[in-house]
Amino acid sequence: MSLFRQLWLAVILVTLTSFIGSFAASVLSTRSYLEQQLHRKNIDSANSLALSISQLSKDPVTIGLQVAALFDSGQYESISITSPDGKVVAERVHDRIDTSVPEWFSDLLPIHADAGRAQISDNWMQFGVIKVMSHSRLAHQALWEQAETLIIGFLIAGILSGLIGMMILRGIKRPLAAMVSQAEAITERRFLTISEPRIPELRTIARATNDMVRRLHNRVIEETSRLEILNKQMNHDSVTGLANRNYFLSRLGEIVEGDDTAPTGAQNGSLLLIRLNNLEEINQKLGRTETNSLLAQVGSLINSIAEEASDLDPSDQLTARMNGSDFVLLIPNTDNASQFASRLTAELTALLSQMGGDVTDFCHIGAVRYQREGKLSELLANADAALATAEGMGRNAWYVIAAQSDHPSTAAAANIGDWRHIFSGALDEDRFKLDFHSVIGPTGEQLHQEAVIRMQAQRDGGWLDARDFISIAARLNFTGPLDLAVVRHAIQSLKLSSDELAVNLSVETIVAWEFRNKLVDLLSQHSDLCHRLWVDVPEYGAFRKFEAFHDFCRTFKKLGCRIGMNHFGHHFTELQKLTDLGLDYVKVDAGFVHGISQNKENKKFLKGLCDVAHRIGIIVIATGVQTEAERKTIIKLGHDGVTGPGVE
Numbered sequence: 001m002s003l004f005r006q007l008w009l010a011v012i013l014v015t016l017t018s019f020i021g022s023f024a025a026s027v028l029s030t031r032s033y034l035e036q037q038l039h040r041k042n043i044d045s046a047n048s049l050a051l052s053i054s055q056l057s058k059d060p061v062t063i064g065l066q067v068a069a070l071f072d073s074g075q076y077e078s079i080s081i082t083s084p085d086g087k088v089v090a091e092r093v094h095d096r097i098d099t100s101v102p103e104w105f106s107d108l109l110p111i112h113a114d115a116g117r118a119q120i121s122d123n124w125m126q127f128g129v130i131k132v133m134s135h136s137r138l139a140h141q142a143l144w145e146q147a148e149t150l151i152i153g154f155l156i157a158g159i160l161s162g163l164i165g166m167m168i169l170r171g172i173k174r175p176l177a178a179m180v181s182q183a184e185a186i187t188e189r190r191f192l193t194i195s196e197p198r199i200p201e202l203r204t205i206a207r208a209t210n211d212m213v214r215r216l217h218n219r220v221i222e223e224t225s226r227l228e229i230l231n232k233q234m235n236h237d238s239v240t241g242l243a244n245r246n247y248f249l250s251r252l253g254e255i256v257e258g259d260d261t262a263p264t265g266a267q268n269g270s271l272l273l274i275r276l277n278n279l280e281e282i283n284q285k286l287g288r289t290e291t292n293s294l295l296a297q298v299g300s301l302i303n304s305i306a307e308e309a310s311d312l313d314p315s316d317q318l319t320a321r322m323n324g325s326d327f328v329l330l331i332p333n334t335d336n337a338s339q340f341a342s343r344l345t346a347e348l349t350a351l352l353s354q355m356g357g358d359v360t361d362f363c364h365i366g367a368v369r370y371q372r373e374g375k376l377s378e379l380l381a382n383a384d385a386a387l388a389t390a391e392g393m394g395r396n397a398w399y400v401i402a403a404q405s406d407h408p409s410t411a412a413a414a415n416i417g418d419w420r421h422i423f424s425g426a427l428d429e430d431r432f433k434l435d436f437h438s439v440i441g442p443t444g445e446q447l448h449q450e451a452v453i454r455m456q457a458q459r460d461g462g463w464l465d466a467r468d469f470i471s472i473a474a475r476l477n478f479t480g481p482l483d484l485a486v487v488r489h490a491i492q493s494l495k496l497s498s499d500e501l502a503v504n505l506s507v508e509t510i511v512a513w514e515f516r517n518k519l520v521d522l523l524s525q526h527s528d529l530c531h532r533l534w535v536d537v538p539e540y541g542a543f544r545k546f547e548a549f550h551d552f553c554r555t556f557k558k559l560g561c562r563i564g565m566n567h568f569g570h571h572f573t574e575l576q577k578l579t580d581l582g583l584d585y586v587k588v589d590a591g592f593v594h595g596i597s598q599n600k601e602n603k604k605f606l607k608g609l610c611d612v613a614h615r616i617g618i619i620v621i622a623t624g625v626q627t628e629a630e631r632k633t634i635i636k637l638g639h640d641g642v643t644g645p646g647v648e
Contacts, residue, residue: 007172011165019154023147027109030146034139035113042116045070046132049079050118053130058122063090070132077135081120083128099137101144109143111136175202182209191217191579220579220616227608234601237321239292240299246599248320248328251591253376254624255318255330270337272367273383274302274327274344275391282352295321297351302329305340305347328383330370333471337367341398349396364390365398372467419469422457423478431456432485433463434493439502439621439643447621447641448500448534451493453486470506479506480515487519494529502534504566507541510552523559530560536587539567546577553581566623569609583618590624590644596637597629603637610638 049070056062063081071079071092080091113134120127175197185192193210196203232238235247243251252271276298283291303319306329318330331340348363366387370379382401390399426432434451441447454463473479483505490503509515523530535556542549542565553563564585565578569592588606596602606622613620622634625644634642 007169008165011162011169015158015161015165019158023150023154026150027143027147030143031109031111034143035111038111038113038134038136038139039116041075041134042113042132043118044116045076045134046116046118046130049132050120050130053081054121054127058127060090067092075134075138077133078131079133080131081128082131084126089128094135099141099144101137101140105144105147106137106140109140111139111143113139172199172202175199175206179206179209182213185582186213190582191220216615217579220612223608223612223615227605227612230601230608231605234605237299239295240321240327241296242299242303242327243318243320245320245322247591248318248322249376250594250599251318252330252379254590254594255332256370256372256374256376256379268335268369268371269330269332270334270340270367271370271379271383272329272331272337272341272344272365273322273387274329274348274363274365275387276325276327276348276363277361279325294352298327298348301347301351302327302344305329305344306331335369337369337400338398341365341367341400345396345398361395363396366390367398367400369401419472420476423469423473423476423481426455426457427478427481427485429459430485431459432482432489434486434489436493436501437643438647439641440647441641442635442639446499448502449493450502450643451486451490452504453482453489474506474508477508479508480512480518482506483509484515484518484522487522490533491522491526491529494526494532498532500532500534502536502564504536504538507537507545507549510537511545511548516552516555520555520559523556523561527560533560534562534564534585536564536566536585539565539569539571539589543571543577550581553583557582564619564621578618579616585619585621585640586613587621587623587643588639593622593624593630593634593644594626595630597627597633603633606634606639607637614638 049066053063053066056066067079067081067090070076071094076092076094078091078093081089083089113136116132118130118132120130175194178194178197179202182192182194191213193213194206196206196210232241235243237244276295279291282294286294299319299321306317306319317332318328320328322328329340329344331337334340344365345363352362364387366383366385366389368379368382368386386399386401389401390397393399433454433456435454436449436451439447439450453466455466455469456463457469470479470482473482483503486503486505490501493499494501505519509519523533537549537552556563562584563581564583564587566587567589568586569589588609592602592606596606610620619640620638621641621643622639623643625631625634625642626646628646630644631642631646
């Protein structure tokens with residue numbers, strides 16, 4: 001029985017006990033009073049009648065008239081006069097009086113009053129004894145009316161007591177409900193504090209739990225800050241804040257030499273290699289502090305250009321400082337490298353002049369087009385060749401090499417107008433299917449299957465990988481219908497097997513209420529399958545549309561789905577925001593995993609990431625695992641699952 005039911009039962013029992021006790025005491029007291037009053041009345045009536053008869057002649061008529069005068073008042077049950085020898089001189093007995101008193105009440109509470117007795121004298125001689133008995137039915141009537149009044153009064157008092165009890169219990173229930181919500185939030189890995197109630201006992205408990213939540217939250221924030229510092233030290237240049245050489249090459253390899261388990265990302269783009277000239281001369285003229293400030297502004301300029309150019313697909317955008325004078329910029333989904341090279345050259349030379357430097361030959365830029373599934377070594381060699389060509393062209397020159405791909409993308413074969421028809425036709429005819437990739441645990445058990453969508457652009461044609469059309473679908477606002485198709489096929493797969501299945505949704509879908517509501521309606525129709533469905537959203541989009549993602553988590557967790565975040569690790573400073581979402585898992589970006597068996601610094605970072613995530617109950621899965629050595633290293637670092645080419 002719940003606490004509130006017990007409290008209600010206690011209120012009801014106390015009220016009933018008080019009512020029954022008070023009612024019994026009042027009724028019994030009233031009955032005793034009525035019995036006493038009847039007895040006194042009997043005595044007074046007997047004495048009065050005896051005195052009256054004693055003063056009159058004792059003939060039967062006179063005596064009969066006196067007795068009748070008193071008896072006819074209707075309040076007496078019997079009046080009799082008995083001579084000393086036991087002979088009845090006169091007697092009147094009243095028939096039963098009809099009242100509204102139930103028989104059970106009279107039987108339950110009988111009223112017994114002793115008869116009044118008095119002697120009648122005749123010239124100093126005893127004439128007889130008069131006996132007067134008042135009718136108890138009238139007393140019962142009075143007692144019944146008193147009982148009715150008490151019942152009504154106690155009912156009113158009971159109702160008032162119930163209302164007061166309800167108000168008191170509601171005052172208790174409100175802080176208790178808040179404490180229950182706080183406990184549930186903790187189990188869901190959300191750090192929720194509540195206002196302290198006015199009830200001293202509950203205030204003590206609430207204060208203790210709030211302190212516990214704050215300490216846990218602060219520990220997560222402290223650990224997050226420590227890991228963020230470690231991440232910056234490992235993967236970022238201390239002067240410019242851009243990625244360092246090792247991190248850049250790892251991410252570039254993942255982007256360019258991507259595999260089937262990484263369906264997202266740009267299919268192509270441009271790589272710009274930027275070299276600053278005469279840094280030693282600039283350092284001598286400006287000084288170390290001013291030179292570092294110049295380099296920081298160069299990094300900020302390159303980063304701002306990258307962000308402006310990568311609104312549609314920022315996940316592949318990269319900026320890095322390769323060494324003291326070399327910078328690199330990777331821009332996805334663009335073939336206009338000349339425009340960016342020209343802009344960078346102009347803004348870099350203008351920046352130097354603003355800093356007071358008078359070096360005329362400040363920078364050279366080499367640019368090359370890249371194609372996904374190309375060769376990283378060839379791409380870097382082409383970029384070096386382009387930079388060398390630019391350096392031979394004169395001061396502040398740039399040069400672009402249009403790289404050729406041995407495997408042109410199917411996506412590049414159609415223009416935007418064609419793609420609209422392709423998507424519309426594929427959606428109308430449901431030309432989609434799912435490819436599945438295993439996500440396994442530390443001991444080799446399968447955690448779930450990761451579903452990746454594939455599309456048939458033409459009837460009876462080949463099947464396109466997701467990376468061939470996802471970025472184009474985002475440009476054309478087709479991500480919502482595509483995600484609906486993914487979830488429909490996922491539901492069909494769940495019906496046919498007992499495995500758990502993970503799907504990836506785009507941030508555009510969770511922001512668009514129309515498609516998100518359609519997803520909710522679809523999953524609501526298959527609520528028995530939702531507990532086997534894992535749903536994740538890219539990290540960048542989740543933080544960019546955080547309020548929509550927060551509402552998405554709350555809605556889909558109510559359906560029973562497990563909610564996660566993929567490509568995780570680039571917004572680690574905002575990890576504390578995730579404590580209120582109740583996330584079930586995160587999938588670490590493959591850039592942190594690539595070459596992990598030889599990267600000691602990344603090992604520290606990923607180990608700390610696992611510790612923080614586990615502290616708030618989040619499962620950590622590593623993606624893009626390519627070798628057995630990487631898999632073993634990842635498991636030793638505390639990851640709960642791995643996926644990638646080396647796991648298939």
